[in-house]
Amino acid sequence: MSAAAQGLVRLPVWRARFVLAVLALAFGVLGARSVYLQALKTDFLQGKGDARYSRVIEVPATRGRILDRNGDALAVSTPVQSIWAIPSDVELSREQRRKLAALLGMEPADLSRKLADAASRDFLYLKRQVPPETAHNIATLAVPGVYQHPEYRRYYPGGEVTAHVLGFTGVDDRGQEGVELAHEATLAGKPGSRRVIKDRLGHIVEDVESIRAAQDGVDLQLSIDGKLQSLAYGALKGAVEASRARAGGIVAIDVRSGEILALANVPSFNPNNRAKVTGAQVRNRVITDLFEPGSTLKPFTIALALESGRFAASTRIATAPGTLAIGGYTIRDVHPAASLSLAQVVQKSSNVGAAKIALALPREAMWDLFRRVGFGTAPALGFPGAAAGKLHPYRSWKPVEQATMAYGHGISLSLVQLARAYTLFARDGELVPLSLVKTGAVAGGEKVISTETARAVRAMLELAVQPGGTAPRARISGWRVAGKTGTAHKQENGGYAADRYIASFVGFAPASDPRLVIAVMIDEPGAGHYYGGTVAAPVFAQVMQGALRLMGVPHDAPLDPVLMPDEADEAREST
Amino acid sequence: MAKLNLLLLAVLVACALGLVTSQHKARKLFSNLEREHARARELDVEYGRLQLEASTWALHARVERIAKGALGMRPADARRTRLAGRDASR
Numbered sequence: 001m002s003a004a005a006q007g008l009v010r011l012p013v014w015r016a017r018f019v020l021a022v023l024a025l026a027f028g029v030l031g032a033r034s035v036y037l038q039a040l041k042t043d044f045l046q047g048k049g050d051a052r053y054s055r056v057i058e059v060p061a062t063r064g065r066i067l068d069r070n071g072d073a074l075a076v077s078t079p080v081q082s083i084w085a086i087p088s089d090v091e092l093s094r095e096q097r098r099k100l101a102a103l104l105g106m107e108p109a110d111l112s113r114k115l116a117d118a119a120s121r122d123f124l125y126l127k128r129q130v131p132p133e134t135a136h137n138i139a140t141l142a143v144p145g146v147y148q149h150p151e152y153r154r155y156y157p158g159g160e161v162t163a164h165v166l167g168f169t170g171v172d173d174r175g176q177e178g179v180e181l182a183h184e185a186t187l188a189g190k191p192g193s194r195r196v197i198k199d200r201l202g203h204i205v206e207d208v209e210s211i212r213a214a215q216d217g218v219d220l221q222l223s224i225d226g227k228l229q230s231l232a233y234g235a236l237k238g239a240v241e242a243s244r245a246r247a248g249g250i251v252a253i254d255v256r257s258g259e260i261l262a263l264a265n266v267p268s269f270n271p272n273n274r275a276k277v278t279g280a281q282v283r284n285r286v287i288t289d290l291f292e293p294g295s296t297l298k299p300f301t302i303a304l305a306l307e308s309g310r311f312a313a314s315t316r317i318a319t320a321p322g323t324l325a326i327g328g329y330t331i332r333d334v335h336p337a338a339s340l341s342l343a344q345v346v347q348k349s350s351n352v353g354a355a356k357i358a359l360a361l362p363r364e365a366m367w368d369l370f371r372r373v374g375f376g377t378a379p380a381l382g383f384p385g386a387a388a389g390k391l392h393p394y395r396s397w398k399p400v401e402q403a404t405m406a407y408g409h410g411i412s413l414s415l416v417q418l419a420r421a422y423t424l425f426a427r428d429g430e431l432v433p434l435s436l437v438k439t440g441a442v443a444g445g446e447k448v449i450s451t452e453t454a455r456a457v458r459a460m461l462e463l464a465v466q467p468g469g470t471a472p473r474a475r476i477s478g479w480r481v482a483g484k485t486g487t488a489h490k491q492e493n494g495g496y497a498a499d500r501y502i503a504s505f506v507g508f509a510p511a512s513d514p515r516l517v518i519a520v521m522i523d524e525p526g527a528g529h530y531y532g533g534t535v536a537a538p539v540f541a542q543v544m545q546g547a548l549r550l551m552g553v554p555h556d557a558p559l560d561p562v563l564m565p566d567e568a569d570e571a572r573e574s575t
Numbered sequence: 576m577a578k579l580n581l582l583l584l585a586v587l588v589a590c591a592l593g594l595v596t597s598q599h600k601a602r603k604l605f606s607n608l609e610r611e612h613a614r615a616r617e618l619d620v621e622y623g624r625l626q627l628e629a630s631t632w633a634l635h636a637r638v639e640r641i642a643k644g645a646l647g648m649r650p651a652d653a654r655r656t657r658l659a660g661r662d663a664s665r
Contacts, residue, residue: 062620065626072629072633073623073626073627073629073630074630076627077623078620078627079620155627157630157631157634158630161635204609205605227635230635230636231635234635478656555658561652561654
C-alpha cells in the first residue's frame with residue numbers, strides 16, 4: 001500500500017482559504033443588501049407593502065334631517081343606488097337587455113344606443129338614484145360591467161305643502177333653494193376618511209389611522225308647525241282656485257317668539273319630482289316678491305299721527321267731497337263722507353283721510369317710522385333671496401308721494417315684512433325679530449311706538465273687522481280679531497292697472513292678548529271679487545280659527561256663530 | 576446556564592404565542608366593532624325611512640280625508656260647543 005494511499009490526502013491550504021473567502025464575501029453581500037433594503041430603500045418598500053393591503057376608505061356623512069317644531073320629519077336623506085356601467089365590459093343577452101331596460105325605465109333600443117355612444121368612455125351613469133328594490137332587481141340580473149354605488153337622496157314627505165320653506169337639494173344632495181340652501185353648512189356634514197388594512201377577502205381587519213373623522217350633518221328644527229302649515233296651504237290653495245287668482249301667499253307669525261309657524265305659496269311644486277317645475281312655481285313669493293301693500297299700511301300712518309300728539313282717535317278729518325287733488329293726481333274714496341274720525345279712517349279705509357293726515361305730518365317722521373318697522377331692509381331670516389323692499393329716501397318725496405304712501409302706494413315690500421310690521425300693534429309697540437328656526441323662547445322686541453298708541457290702533461283694527469268695516473269676513477267664533485284689508489292696483493308699465501289687483505289681509509288674534517299674526521296676499525283675483533275683505537279675509541279667518549284651536553289659546557269672545565254680513569254692511573275700498 | 580436558557584426560550588415562545596393570539600383577538604373584536612358600526616348606520620337609515628313613512632301616513636290632508644270620509648267626523652260647530660273652566664265665556 002503506498003503512502004499516498006495510506007495517509008490522508010493533504011489538500012492545498014489555498015483551497016480552504018478560498019472557500020472561506022467566498023463564504024465571507026457572500027455574507028458581506030447579504031449584509032450590504034440588508035443594509036440597503038432596511039436603511040436606504042425602506043420608505044419605498046413599506047409604501048409598496050402598504051399598497052398591497054392597506055386602503056384609504058371614504059366615510060360618508062349623512063345630511064341632517066329637517067324637522068318641524070313638533071319633531072315630525074320634513075326632509076330626510078336616505079341612501080339609494082346609482083347604476084353605472086363600463087360600456088366596453090357590458091355583455092347583454094337579448095333577455096337581459098329587455099329586463100334591464102325595463103328596470104331603468106327606458107326602451108331597450110335606447111339602452112343599446114346609450115351604451116354604444118359611450119363605448120370609448122370608462123364610466124357611464126345609466127340611472128342615478130334608483131329606489132332600493134329596483135337596485136336589488138338590477139343586482140340579481142348580474143350583468144357584467146354594470147355596477148352600483150350608493151348615493152343619498154332627499155325625500156320631502158310634506159310635498160308641495162312645505163316646498164317653498166324647505167327648498168330642495170340637487171342630485172349631489174347639496175342645498176339649492178330655501179332652508180336647504182340657507183343652512184347648507186350645518187346640514188351637509190363633512191365626509192371623513194380613514195386608513196385600514198383589508199384581508200384577501202376585502203374585510204377590514206385593522207384600523208390604522210383615522211385621517212379625518214366624518215361629521216354627520218346636524219338636524220335642523222324649524223319653527224314651522226306641520227299642522228298649521230298644512231291648514232294654511234290648504235286654505236290658501238282653495239281661495240286661489242276659487243277666485244281664479246294667479247298666485248297667493250300666506251305667513252303666520254307667533255307674536256311672542258317671532259317664530260314663523262306657517263309660510264305657504266300657491267302655485268307650489270312637488271320637491272320629490274321636479275321634472276316639470278317652472279321658475280314661477282319655485283319662487284317663494286312671501287319672502288322674495290315685492291308688492292305695493294295698499295291700505296294695509298294705513299294703520300302705520302294713523303299710529304304716527306297718534307304718536308305726534310296732534311291727533312287723537314276721535315279727531316275728525318274733513319274728507320268731503322271724497323276726493324283730494326294734489327299735484328295733478330286725484331285721490332278717491334269709495335264711500336265719500338263729510339268727515340271721519342281717525343278710527344273711522346281705518347275702519348272704512350278712507351284714502352282721502354289717510355292722505356290728509358299724512359300731509360299734516362313731517363315726511364321725515366313718516367320715513368323714520370317706515371324704516372324702523374323694517375321696510376326697505378331685508379328681514380334677518382337668513383333665507384336666500386329675501387327682498388328688502390323699496391322705500392325712497394324722504395328728501396326725494398313730493399307731497400303726492402307722501403300722500404299716496406299713507407295708504408300704501410309708492411312703497412313696496414314683501415308679505416313677510418308686512419306681517420312682521422303688524423307685530424307692532426300686537427305687541428304693544430314692540431317689533432319682534434323673526435325666526436324660521438325653533439327658538440321656543442319669548443323674543444325681546446324693539447320698542448318703536450308707545451304702548452298707548454299701539455293699543456289705540458289695535459282697537460281701530462278691531463273695528464275694521466266689525467260690520468261696517470272693510471273685513472267682517474275676517475271674524476271668527478270664540479276669539480276677537482283685529483286686522484286690515486288691502487286692495488291695491490297692480491303696477492304695470494310704470495302706471496297702475498285699472499282692473500288688476502292684489503288683495504291682502506293682515507290681522508292678529510285674540511285682540512285682548514294677541515298670539516298670532518297672519519298675513520294673506522292674493523295676486524290678481526278674478527271671478528268677480530277682488531276686495532281684500534272678500535278674497536283674502538276669509539282665508540285669514542279659516543287659518544286663524546284653526547290655529548288658535550291647535551295652539552289652545554283661551555277664548556276671549558263668546559262662541560256664537562259668526563253671521564256673515566250683507567253686502568251693504570261691508571265697506572269697500574279702492575286701495 | 577443551560578437551564579436558564581431553556582427557561583428563557585420557553586418564556587419567549589409563550590410570549591410569541593400570546594402576541595399572535597392577542598392580535599387575532601384584536602382583529603376579531605375590530606371586525607365586530609365594524610359590523611356594529613355598520614349596523615348602527617343601517618338602523619339610522621331605517622329610522623330615517625320610518626320617520627318618512629310616519630310623516631307620510633300622518634299627512635294632515637290624509638288624516639282629514641279619513642276623518643271626514645271613513646269616520647264621518649266634522650269640526651265642532653260653535654252652536655254645539657260648551658266651554659268649561661275658569662275663564663269660560665259662558
